[in-house]
Amino acid sequence: MKNKHYDVIVVGLGSMGSAALYHLAKSGLKVLGIEQFSISHDQGSHHGETRIIRFAYDEGMHYVDMALAARELWQDLERQSGEKIYHPIGGIYIADPEHGRFVDNPIKVAQTYKFEHEIIRGDQINARFPAFNLPKNFHAFYEPASGYLLSELGVETHVKQAEEYGAEVISNAGVRAINPGPQTEVITDKHAYTADKVIVCAGAWSSKLMPELSKAITISRNVVCWFKPDSSTEIFNPDKMPIFILSDENGAAYGFPDCTGGGVKIGIHDEFSPTEIDTVNRTVSDEDKTRIRRYADKYFNLAGAKIIDSSVCLYSMTPDKDFIIGAHPKHDNIFIAAGFSGHGYKFSPVIGQILKNLAVGADVEFDLSPFSPARFMD
Numbered sequence: 001m002k003n004k005h006y007d008v009i010v011v012g013l014g015s016m017g018s019a020a021l022y023h024l025a026k027s028g029l030k031v032l033g034i035e036q037f038s039i040s041h042d043q044g045s046h047h048g049e050t051r052i053i054r055f056a057y058d059e060g061m062h063y064v065d066m067a068l069a070a071r072e073l074w075q076d077l078e079r080q081s082g083e084k085i086y087h088p089i090g091g092i093y094i095a096d097p098e099h100g101r102f103v104d105n106p107i108k109v110a111q112t113y114k115f116e117h118e119i120i121r122g123d124q125i126n127a128r129f130p131a132f133n134l135p136k137n138f139h140a141f142y143e144p145a146s147g148y149l150l151s152e153l154g155v156e157t158h159v160k161q162a163e164e165y166g167a168e169v170i171s172n173a174g175v176r177a178i179n180p181g182p183q184t185e186v187i188t189d190k191h192a193y194t195a196d197k198v199i200v201c202a203g204a205w206s207s208k209l210m211p212e213l214s215k216a217i218t219i220s221r222n223v224v225c226w227f228k229p230d231s232s233t234e235i236f237n238p239d240k241m242p243i244f245i246l247s248d249e250n251g252a253a254y255g256f257p258d259c260t261g262g263g264v265k266i267g268i269h270d271e272f273s274p275t276e277i278d279t280v281n282r283t284v285s286d287e288d289k290t291r292i293r294r295y296a297d298k299y300f301n302l303a304g305a306k307i308i309d310s311s312v313c314l315y316s317m318t319p320d321k322d323f324i325i326g327a328h329p330k331h332d333n334i335f336i337a338a339g340f341s342g343h344g345y346k347f348s349p350v351i352g353q354i355l356k357n358l359a360v361g362a363d364v365e366f367d368l369s370p371f372s373p374a375r376f377m378d
């Protein structure tokens with residue numbers, strides 16, 4: 001029997017793949033999306049309820065325009081689906097005096113782009129947002145347009161809306177092989193399919209599926225914990241506490257107010273623990289919890305708060321922490337989106353749109369040269 005043929009197959013329907021599927025289906029293409037687990041799950045990089053969205057991006061100016069475009073697309077998706085995914089509750093970047101550059105750099109970006117922002121001190125933050133308990137000499141930058149995205153809901157909504165546009169979706173079916181050719185073959189345990197173009201968005205599994213990416217991506221195990229305040233729970237509500245990123249001598253922590261009633265979420269951003277996808281330790285240890293509790297105790301009115309939940313999530317780090325987006329260096333009808341280095345979720349709708357444009361040969365309005373797959377692939 002002949003394999004079923006598509007214009008485009010998307011492998012992996014997490015953050016990026018779900019968005020790519022949506023934009024492809026919306027363009028009227030015949031598309032198939034294949035996901036190894038359920039649509040949204042807790043094994044990859046998009047689980048744990050929330051992701052930060054921010055705009056004064058100091059990781060590289062090329063990200064700022066993409067963040068602004070992503071916000072428009074999140075809002076389009078909300079209008080179309082009726083779901084509320086983007087919550088602009090405000091965001092605060094905080095640093096101790098020795099790590100001021102982590103606040104000064106975003107301030108420069110905000111000034112360049114004329115983004116609404118405020119520069120405030122630790123004691124002013126404590127007065128305005130009583131969840132915080134910061135030393136007076138810490139300084140901070142407040143961006144009102146920052147906030148959080150509901151991350152599993154974003155993935156589910158992209159897939160559901162793609163299906164409304166006619167996309168076919170297969171879940172709980174891992175792709176075992178991709179055989180390049182003019183009609184690329186995509187093989188799962190049970191079936192084979194062909195497509196003119198294939199887009200691979202396999203997250204932390206990217207180099208397992210495409211070993212030629214092994215020099216490009218290191219997987220890192222990252223832990224987050226949810227704290228339940230003992231009292232004054234209202235000061236941790238999203239209308240009273242912004243999302244935050246805090247830099248001190250131990251690195252950078254980030255977190256969220258109690259967005260959904262499940263507690264205040266705190267994680268450590270720059271603690272990279274390299275691991276392998278098949279052997280990653282998915283159990284949160286007491287040591288993991290102690291490292292995160294240090295931030296809760298020191299900088300918030302959360303001393304003694306119980307950790308009511310915790311989770312292991314995976315970053316796919318590239319050597320330069322820039323993303324990998326573009327055509328496979330050896331197969332120009334296969335496109336890769338991977339290596340989102342712990343900061344990709346907010347961009348997912350714009351990356352989905354870029355992938356659609358690459359697949360149909362349309363112009364892309366962003367400079368993709370910093371993201372070239374060829375920089376790490378032979």
Ligand SMILES: Cc1cc2nc3c(=O)[nH]c(=O)nc-3n(C[C@H](O)[C@H](O)[C@H](O)COP(=O)(O)OP(=O)(O)OC[C@H]3O[C@@H](n4cnc5c(N)ncnc54)[C@H](O)[C@@H]3O)c2cc1C
Pocket residue numbers: 011012013014015016017034035036037044045046048050051052053173174175176201202203204205206209222223224267313314315337338339340341342343344345346347
């Ligand atoms: C703890 C944590 C906090 C983060 N915080 C932020 C934040 O605040 N803001 C932000 O912007 N970003 C944040 N990130 C980063 C962001 O979540 C990731 O960059 C983003 O989710 C990566 O998307 P992805 O599509 O590459 O991976 P995923 O969303 O994991 O999707 C990959 C998908 O491919 C599927 N797949 C893999 N192999 C196969 C196969 N062979 N066959 C079929 N399916 C397959 C997987 O099952 C998975 O569903 C955070 C990440 C973590 C872990």
